[in-house]
Amino acid sequence: MKKTSTNVLPAEGGLGDEPLLAVDDLHVEFHTRAGTVRAVNGVSYTVGPGETLAVLGESGSGKSVTAQAIMGILDMPPAVIPKGQIRFRGTDLLKLSEEARTQVRGQRIAMIFQDALSALNPVFTVGWQISEMFRVHRGMSKSDAMKKAVELMDRVRIPAARQRVNDYPHQFSGGMRQRIMIAMSIALDPEVLIADEPTTALDVTVQAQIMELLAELQRESQMGLILITHDLGVVADVADKIAVMYAGRIVEQAPVYDIYKAPAHPYTKGLLDSIPRVDQKGQDLYAIKGLPPNLLDLPTGCSFHPRCPYRQDNCVTDVPPLYEISGTRGSACHYWREVLDGDQQ
Numbered sequence: 001m002k003k004t005s006t007n008v009l010p011a012e013g014g015l016g017d018e019p020l021l022a023v024d025d026l027h028v029e030f031h032t033r034a035g036t037v038r039a040v041n042g043v044s045y046t047v048g049p050g051e052t053l054a055v056l057g058e059s060g061s062g063k064s065v066t067a068q069a070i071m072g073i074l075d076m077p078p079a080v081i082p083k084g085q086i087r088f089r090g091t092d093l094l095k096l097s098e099e100a101r102t103q104v105r106g107q108r109i110a111m112i113f114q115d116a117l118s119a120l121n122p123v124f125t126v127g128w129q130i131s132e133m134f135r136v137h138r139g140m141s142k143s144d145a146m147k148k149a150v151e152l153m154d155r156v157r158i159p160a161a162r163q164r165v166n167d168y169p170h171q172f173s174g175g176m177r178q179r180i181m182i183a184m185s186i187a188l189d190p191e192v193l194i195a196d197e198p199t200t201a202l203d204v205t206v207q208a209q210i211m212e213l214l215a216e217l218q219r220e221s222q223m224g225l226i227l228i229t230h231d232l233g234v235v236a237d238v239a240d241k242i243a244v245m246y247a248g249r250i251v252e253q254a255p256v257y258d259i260y261k262a263p264a265h266p267y268t269k270g271l272l273d274s275i276p277r278v279d280q281k282g283q284d285l286y287a288i289k290g291l292p293p294n295l296l297d298l299p300t301g302c303s304f305h306p307r308c309p310y311r312q313d314n315c316v317t318d319v320p321p322l323y324e325i326s327g328t329r330g331s332a333c334h335y336w337r338e339v340l341d342g343d344q345q
């Protein structure tokens with residue numbers, strides 16, 4: 001794509017009809033020796049202020065690559081973005097100069113990464129690392145920045161923040177370290193926060209606490225939250241809507257309630273059937289049969305067809321568009337009606 005870069009930053013204030021963040025027909029490829037890896041193949045999603053979008057899909061479906069494209073942290077090359085837009089408050093981030101992009105990255109759109117221990121520097125105190133955000137980006141003095149760090153540690157509910165601000169990362173538990181990462185990500189009051197599998201390394205109780213914390217912070221600040229996970233069970237309570245990805249495409253998009261009530265794509269159905277449920281104790285868990293697709297050589301037609309119990313001849317030849325089921329819901333399955341009705345052939 002030919003780039004004409006600009007330094008004009010996205011305006012703050014009212015949004016009009018434009019979503020806060022809109023990914024629009026995004027394509028990302030990696031040009032490797034083995035060939036072209038088609039990691040993202042036309043993803044579109046939006047998130048508004050105070051809204052939580054959960055992005056779901058198995059390993060390799062393109063969730064993180066999409067997030068990295070939003071943040072502007074893909075290595076290009078090998079990554080190439082042949083097509084698409086990422087509009088933040090109406091401005092296409094892909095057209096911004098690197099200088100303008102830096103003003104957005106981490107400050108107006110921030111990201112929490114999965115592995116909190118490796119993301120923190122072991123040789124600096126947590127207070128120093130959090131306060132660095134304020135020293136570097138806001139030009140604060142050391143002592144003012146340290147006060148802000150304590151405030152933030154309180155805000156992410158780290159007990160005895162004032163005493164612990166001079167501790168090192170290894171002195172905190174995994175859950176507490178993730179809280180420190182969250183504190184750093186929200187330090188500069190971002191308008192959009194991307195949380196990429198923020199709880200996978202944590203045990204179930206701590207996972208729930210981190211999710212609750214994110215939800216609380218979001219209510220206070222009205223950030224748009226993109227929550228990436230491969231665990232449908234985690235998102236039920238916190239998300240407003242879900243985008244399900246498969247082989248770099250969105251295969252189903254819907255308000256949370258609709259998806260849980262009745263999925264409209266066979267892949268979503270497979271994901272739901274593979275969640276352990278207390279009311280079905282003793283039953284075998286369903287696993288989606290077959291292997292994830294090879295992104296170097298995607299199946300023809302619908303990428304899910306080799307694994308799909310609803311497959312018909314046209315699924316092998318025709319790529320399904322995202323059919324509109326309602327104003328807020330879409331499914332990229334030619335047979336979404338049958339899936340929705342639960343009539344498995």
Ligand SMILES: Nc1ncnc2c1ncn2[C@@H]1O[C@H](COP(=O)(O)OP(=O)(O)OP(=O)(O)O)[C@@H](O)[C@H]1O
Pocket residue numbers: 030032037039057058059060061062063064065066078230295
């Ligand atoms: N630098 C790269 N070079 C080649 N391929 C890459 C590169 N980065 C990512 N990919 C490929 O892009 C695909 C999508 O990766 P991505 O990290 O977005 O998956 P994901 O949905 O986040 O999976 P997970 O749940 O495991 O985090 C994968 O097949 C991955 O191997």
Ligand SMILES: [Mg+2]
Pocket residue numbers: 063064065196
């Ligand atoms: Mg990932």
